[in-house]
Amino acid sequence: MSRLNTGGLIDRARPLKFTFDGKQYSGFEGDTLAAALLANDVRLVARSFKYHRPRGILTAGTEEPNALVTLREGARAEPNSKATAVPLYDGLVASSQNRWPSLGFDLLALNQLASPIFVAGFYYKTFMRPAALWEKLYEPLIRRAAGLGALSGLPDPDSYDRKHAFCDLLVIGAGPAGLAAALTAGRSGLRVIVADDDMAMGGHLLKERSEIAGATGADWAAGVVEELASYPNVTLLPRTGVFGVYDGHEYGAVERVADHLPEPLPGQPRQRLWKIVAKHALLASGAIERPLIFPGNDRPGVMMASAVSAYLNRFAVAPGKKAVIFTSCDTGWQTALDLQAAGIGVAAVVDTRAQKPALADRLDLSDSVVALQGAIVDIKGSKSVKGATIRDGSGKETTVACDLVAMSGGWNPAIGLGSNFGNRPVWSEELNAFLLDKTPPDFSSIGSAAGRMSLTSALGDGIRAATEVVQQMGKSPAEMAIADVAETGGTNENMLWVPSGIEGKAFVDFQNDVTASDIKLAASEGFVSIEHLKRYTTMGMATDQGKLSQINGHGLLAEETKKTIAEAGTIMSRPPYTPIALGVVAGHHRGEHFRPVRHTASHDWAAENGAAFVDVGQWKRAQWFVQPGETEWRTSVDREVNATRGGVGICDVSTLGKIDVLGPDAATLLDRLYANMFSTLPVGRARYGLMLREDGFVMDDGTATRFAEDKYYVTTTTANAARVMQHIDFARQVIWPELDVQATSVTEQWATYSIAGPQSRAVLQALLPDIDLANEAFKFMAAGEYRWRGTKIRLFRVSFSGELAYEISIGANRGRQLLEAIMAAGAPFGIVPYGTEALGVMRIEKGHPAGNEMNGQTTAGDLGMGRMLSTKKDFVGRAMAQRPGLTDPGRMSLVGLKPLDHAATLRAGAHLLAKGAEPKAANVQGRVTSAAFSPTLGHSIALALVTGGQERIGEEMMLNDIVRGSDVPVEICDAVFVDPAGERLRG
Amino acid sequence: MRIPCPYCGDRDSQEFVYRGDAAPVRPSDPAEETEFFDYVYLRENPAGPIDELWYHAQGCRNWITLTRDTRDHAISAARLTSEGKSA
Numbered sequence A: 001m002s003r004l005n006t007g008g009l010i011d012r013a014r015p016l017k018f019t020f021d022g023k024q025y026s027g028f029e030g031d032t033l034a035a036a037l038l039a040n041d042v043r044l045v046a047r048s049f050k051y052h053r054p055r056g057i058l059t060a061g062t063e064e065p066n067a068l069v070t071l072r073e074g075a076r077a078e079p080n081s082k083a084t085a086v087p088l089y090d091g092l093v094a095s096s097q098n099r100w101p102s103l104g105f106d107l108l109a110l111n112q113l114a115s116p117i118f119v120a121g122f123y124y125k126t127f128m129r130p131a132a133l134w135e136k137l138y139e140p141l142i143r144r145a146a147g148l149g150a151l152s153g154l155p156d157p158d159s160y161d162r163k164h165a166f167c168d169l170l171v172i173g174a175g176p177a178g179l180a181a182a183l184t185a186g187r188s189g190l191r192v193i194v195a196d197d198d199m200a201m202g203g204h205l206l207k208e209r210s211e212i213a214g215a216t217g218a219d220w221a222a223g224v225v226e227e228l229a230s231y232p233n234v235t236l237l238p239r240t241g242v243f244g245v246y247d248g249h250e251y252g253a254v255e256r257v258a259d260h261l262p263e264p265l266p267g268q269p270r271q272r273l274w275k276i277v278a279k280h281a282l283l284a285s286g287a288i289e290r291p292l293i294f295p296g297n298d299r300p301g302v303m304m305a306s307a308v309s310a311y312l313n314r315f316a317v318a319p320g321k322k323a324v325i326f327t328s329c330d331t332g333w334q335t336a337l338d339l340q341a342a343g344i345g346v347a348a349v350v351d352t353r354a355q356k357p358a359l360a361d362r363l364d365l366s367d368s369v370v371a372l373q374g375a376i377v378d379i380k381g382s383k384s385v386k387g388a389t390i391r392d393g394s395g396k397e398t399t400v401a402c403d404l405v406a407m408s409g410g411w412n413p414a415i416g417l418g419s420n421f422g423n424r425p426v427w428s429e430e431l432n433a434f435l436l437d438k439t440p441p442d443f444s445s446i447g448s449a450a451g452r453m454s455l456t457s458a459l460g461d462g463i464r465a466a467t468e469v470v471q472q473m474g475k476s477p478a479e480m481a482i483a484d485v486a487e488t489g490g491t492n493e494n495m496l497w498v499p500s501g502i503e504g505k506a507f508v509d510f511q512n513d514v515t516a517s518d519i520k521l522a523a524s525e526g527f528v529s530i531e532h533l534k535r536y537t538t539m540g541m542a543t544d545q546g547k548l549s550q551i552n553g554h555g556l557l558a559e560e561t562k563k564t565i566a567e568a569g570t571i572m573s574r575p576p577y578t579p580i581a582l583g584v585v586a587g588h589h590r591g592e593h594f595r596p597v598r599h600t601a602s603h604d605w606a607a608e609n610g611a612a613f614v615d616v617g618q619w620k621r622a623q624w625f626v627q628p629g630e631t632e633w634r635t636s637v638d639r640e641v642n643a644t645r646g647g648v649g650i651c652d653v654s655t656l657g658k659i660d661v662l663g664p665d666a667a668t669l670l671d672r673l674y675a676n677m678f679s680t681l682p683v684g685r686a687r688y689g690l691m692l693r694e695d696g697f698v699m700d701d702g703t704a705t706r707f708a709e710d711k712y713y714v715t716t717t718t719a720n721a722a723r724v725m726q727h728i729d730f731a732r733q734v735i736w737p738e739l740d741v742q743a744t745s746v747t748e749q750w751a752t753y754s755i756a757g758p759q760s761r762a763v764l765q766a767l768l769p770d771i772d773l774a775n776e777a778f779k780f781m782a783a784g785e786y787r788w789r790g791t792k793i794r795l796f797r798v799s800f801s802g803e804l805a806y807e808i809s810i811g812a813n814r815g816r817q818l819l820e821a822i823m824a825a826g827a828p829f830g831i832v833p834y835g836t837e838a839l840g841v842m843r844i845e846k847g848h849p850a851g852n853e854m855n856g857q858t859t860a861g862d863l864g865m866g867r868m869l870s871t872k873k874d875f876v877g878r879a880m881a882q883r884p885g886l887t888d889p890g891r892m893s894l895v896g897l898k899p900l901d902h903a904a905t906l907r908a909g910a911h912l913l914a915k916g917a918e919p920k921a922a923n924v925q926g927r928v929t930s931a932a933f934s935p936t937l938g939h940s941i942a943l944a945l946v947t948g949g950q951e952r953i954g955e956e957m958m959l960n961d962i963v964r965g966s967d968v969p970v971e972i973c974d975a976v977f978v979d980p981a982g983e984r985l986r987g
Numbered sequence B: 001m002r003i004p005c006p007y008c009g010d011r012d013s014q015e016f017v018y019r020g021d022a023a024p025v026r027p028s029d030p031a032e033e034t035e036f037f038d039y040v041y042l043r044e045n046p047a048g049p050i051d052e053l054w055y056h057a058q059g060c061r062n063w064i065t066l067t068r069d070t071r072d073h074a075i076s077a078a079r080l081t082s083e084g085k086s087a
């Protein structure tokens, strides 16, 4: 065990059991998985991506590139979880990835021997020729070898939540700068949200030994968090990573609500997506320590110096027994102090600089090798570090035994989120790091994210920035003072050390196995732009997105190309800053909640009466009604059609779009919207209308009814209801705002039933005995407003089926009641309910174009309605409909088709060919848009668009269905199959 | 993204339907076919501020003219389109 006896922020009273690769271990509440593994002396935790090299734990945070594990089992298994960011819980199960057959003995580690072929650009070099081998050999090979963890392939058993929030100030990161800013803003009364990725707030205060106002940094942080939690105007979001900055001051964040539990509590979401709108945001995301580039820098036991300090101070874990420090800044020396304070020997301190820092005087270096202007040139050991070969300033090499190497190459401000808006960061010569220049609006970085690295300056910066925000928002800032800050005393010198003359594998990007020599090779091959280098070597393209590797890669490239880093520039980051689960983006929108469901007033009645439902947009519509004994859908549909045409049927048509158009200029507006005339429509009459788009093609059809001089009621197809509403609003607000007319959707307000068939009048007369429905009194296309049992109804004599038919509308809340009354009144006449399928069959029998025909590519002329285009007025689409291409007589236009052999089936989508023509695209002269079996005629019928259209009636053609493999000889006929004279609907 | 609806206030862009360039004015009929062609098909696509039409479909159902900078999506003005061209 490597657990220290005292110290740390763990709860020793709460031991937790967990397993890694099937072996049981224990840790404490407050551990991360990585801390607990180190405490149990587990060093080797992963295999690398390309070379399958043994890897250990490199960091103590979300930037971890090596220690990626599969967390949990079964459907909850989550690959590529960072052990350094997974909070330990009792019963945690994790396993290593990318190894076969085992982590200790991985056969694919042989890839290392083949490493010459895995160099920069190896995908482009190795797998190119012969091309024939790509699909058979290369791709399967790459897919098996590449990739880290595997998905379970099972449905995600957890649920995900979504929340929207608004605040004055969003603080991203709760380290010293973030906490100081949040405290200032919270005390000043701003609405503050503090989001922090870690399970505990405090950032580096939890990892370093410091003192603020007489308390340890960690205790000070806990006190601030407690105070913030007491403010109603402050929301604290621990375990919440802000992953993106979006337009309009919006921020995306994921709260890991239950990831620290074995599984979510009943009713609890696993994660929650936050969409936060913040008037101002402060990026207090801290800084990420840079690795150093040296051979063997990826061996288990080589760690970031700050991570070593974090394991010692926060988790009371000794990551080794004998350490070598390799540093280019004071951080390494601070870690040496932490190690000695924990009683761990420091075998050597190697500093790339020429001078020891003042801090060194506080170390006992009597037994240590100190090498200035030095470097580590080799690491002994493979699955764990056994020693380090050090070259000092004079070139002398010494090998020191050790089991831990703590490295520090300085610090990079964590500015990724700030570059989300395409703001390219700029190189600071002073800091030797990239800083934000431009930022998203009302967004600023503070503390070490802004290059203010010391604790004192970070705290001060937080107070200063929040005070400014408070003032901007017109409030008076609280007086703030944070006294007595004791730091370890390092300077902020931040060198970027780039080695020269490296031999052996020195890793730059640990996760994608990109080495220093790959970068040099890429540069020598001409990939000298930062963006090219990234793609050619894959540096920075792994799940860590180059958080550790980027700057070192830049440094190497700059060295090779003899350019400065400032000249070479850097890349910008895109959301997500850290990977997020797709499930949390989908949220509740999955399964039956994928989109809203709309039910008509008769839905439950239909369900009780055997309806099979079909999705029509968001609506559920009854497709047909199954009667006892009916096993085939066609049986039900044929029965419904025959019963309607032979007697009476009723269909819920409430899903049609309904729009009230009101005002003195209502008639003028409709004249301009419809191709045909509506100002001449008498009150109490309905008229079929056709709307074009401004480009001259058909948009939608429906009826408009005039209930008063200034009161029209417009119906649309179900599919286009929203589009037509938008179109009407566009016409009256944008094109002709001078018209005095209002329009409002009343689709949901009315339940509407179509009653069709020769007995429909009798049924309605029984229902409405006080209204004279005789043919002369209530003619075809008549309409009126009446009352039924005290409630207003609208009655229309319109027909879609071609039969004598009526539509009756009532307030949706009484829809079911009316339907049941009609069914009762119709019972003596044998009324049947029919669904959308029978409705469709009857409209095809009548040759009515619907969505299949009004597909956005057809003109009024194509659909046989050319004569509806008024020549007496302007209307939307009039001018463009006259273009030669739209009036060409050679265009495909609407006809009917019937099979020569009445037993044959016609299918939608099939192509029409001249008899004997070869079935190829050049010979296609038309296609079937709608097809159905007509129970009225006793055979299959179809509507089709064919070149020449009406001219070809009587011609025989071949209907070729290449997809389903059939050839059916057909005859072109008129599109109206039933009652072409229209006598039934006028009778 | 947030859209400042003059009627509803700042609202989520998901409530809106985007249409595009607000500049084209429908020619009053009768007009040359080319005028209608320009109106239907030709749009400016500047890198910079542009007046464009948005429809608050899931809100007040007003058509709104926004002045938006295509380079950074900054919205500098918003008004009801029915109230005319000038702000």
Ligand SMILES: [Zn+2]
Pocket: B005, B006, B007, B008, B009, B056, B059, B060, B061, B062
């Ligand atoms: Zn609005």
